[in-house]
Amino acid sequence: MKEYYEFFCPVKMVVGHKALDHIPYELDSLGAKHPMFITDQGVVSAGLLKHVENAFKNSGMIIGPVFDEVPADSSLTVVNQLASLYQDQSCDSIIAIGGGSVIDTAKGVNIVVSEQATDLMKFTGAGALKKPLKPFIVIPTTAGTGSEVTLVAVIADHEKDQKMLFTSYFLLPNLAVLDSRMTLTLPPHLTAATGMDALTHAVEAYSCLGKNPLSDAYAFQAIGLISQHLIPVTKNPQDKERRLQMAQASTMAGIAFSNSMVGLVHTLGHTIGAICHVPHGMAMSILLPFVLEYNLKNDPSGDYQQNISQLLLPLLGDEVYASTKHEYRADKVITYIKRMKEQLYQLTKMPRTLKETGKVEEAQLEEIAQASLGDASITYNPVEVEFKEALAVLKSAY
Numbered sequence: 001m002k003e004y005y006e007f008f009c010p011v012k013m014v015v016g017h018k019a020l021d022h023i024p025y026e027l028d029s030l031g032a033k034h035p036m037f038i039t040d041q042g043v044v045s046a047g048l049l050k051h052v053e054n055a056f057k058n059s060g061m062i063i064g065p066v067f068d069e070v071p072a073d074s075s076l077t078v079v080n081q082l083a084s085l086y087q088d089q090s091c092d093s094i095i096a097i098g099g100g101s102v103i104d105t106a107k108g109v110n111i112v113v114s115e116q117a118t119d120l121m122k123f124t125g126a127g128a129l130k131k132p133l134k135p136f137i138v139i140p141t142t143a144g145t146g147s148e149v150t151l152v153a154v155i156a157d158h159e160k161d162q163k164m165l166f167t168s169y170f171l172l173p174n175l176a177v178l179d180s181r182m183t184l185t186l187p188p189h190l191t192a193a194t195g196m197d198a199l200t201h202a203v204e205a206y207s208c209l210g211k212n213p214l215s216d217a218y219a220f221q222a223i224g225l226i227s228q229h230l231i232p233v234t235k236n237p238q239d240k241e242r243r244l245q246m247a248q249a250s251t252m253a254g255i256a257f258s259n260s261m262v263g264l265v266h267t268l269g270h271t272i273g274a275i276c277h278v279p280h281g282m283a284m285s286i287l288l289p290f291v292l293e294y295n296l297k298n299d300p301s302g303d304y305q306q307n308i309s310q311l312l313l314p315l316l317g318d319e320v321y322a323s324t325k326h327e328y329r330a331d332k333v334i335t336y337i338k339r340m341k342e343q344l345y346q347l348t349k350m351p352r353t354l355k356e357t358g359k360v361e362e363a364q365l366e367e368i369a370q371a372s373l374g375d376a377s378i379t380y381n382p383v384e385v386e387f388k389e390a391l392a393v394l395k396s397a398y
């Protein structure tokens, strides 16, 4: 039993096939009536913004400016531009509709407009925000990042060529809306990649050094749902029941890792994203089984083997779990995850190795291994990793 840990998730969820319809009521109860919408072109062209706008019909609320041009890599310039728009139009709340970049941008805007900040840099790091921000609603359009329940935001300052990291409980939205209509049009390759990101959140949450009994509960349940629904929904994107199950799994995995941390899959994935621009979910999918193999082989206490073994139950069900001897369960988990990757490759051509991405040169692996050692998540990996070990994992995944 852990001597001490914390667990916090104050985000209200509304979940359902018509969950969006509750937003005006929820906004009203937050004391707001003039929200600004922050989204991107992908959301607009998929017709998703319309669903949200329709929810406001007859509500008597005035939808504020709709900014629909958040780029894939959110930046300080966009955040400042949006904050001016919010102030010029006297908005009183923010609704973010999109994936990780849109949500992070909206979190940044909320800091600027709530704190009247001219220099966002002042609010980086942990504990810099001291009071609640403006009412904030998040509507995710992917089932993977878990950003609707995480207390961090990353925003790039392209002028200074640096990324700013914000961490605060006040960045959590007041409300997350999971509506099956919002992920129904997500293409199969993105469904696959974001779903594997969610699986990685849950697996790392369940096995990293920050794990605790409460985060375990969310991670365990998320893994079961992802195992049951990810492949079928990638085959049949219009299945709204499974879409809603995946949305919930992603949120649960987000709650889990937000309260436990992650491990080496994310460490290496962050660096591969930064250096080679491999999309995050794709990097997670590629690396997950290789990191599991490395950690398992170098597990000093046997705790890791124990944790991974337990995941056979939500992944493959009670019959397989019961009929597999304890010492083979962890290996079976890895084999199963490799099989998921193979199936997703067959369905969407999602790469299985770093080489298959076409974005990573073998000669870059040393640079990636070196840069990875500076990523904070490495300290939560259950097995110690230095340059040599990081390089070995990268080579195995190449």
Ligand SMILES: [Fe+2]
Residues within 6 Å of the ligand: 145, 197, 200, 201, 266, 280, 284
């Ligand atoms: Fe992730």
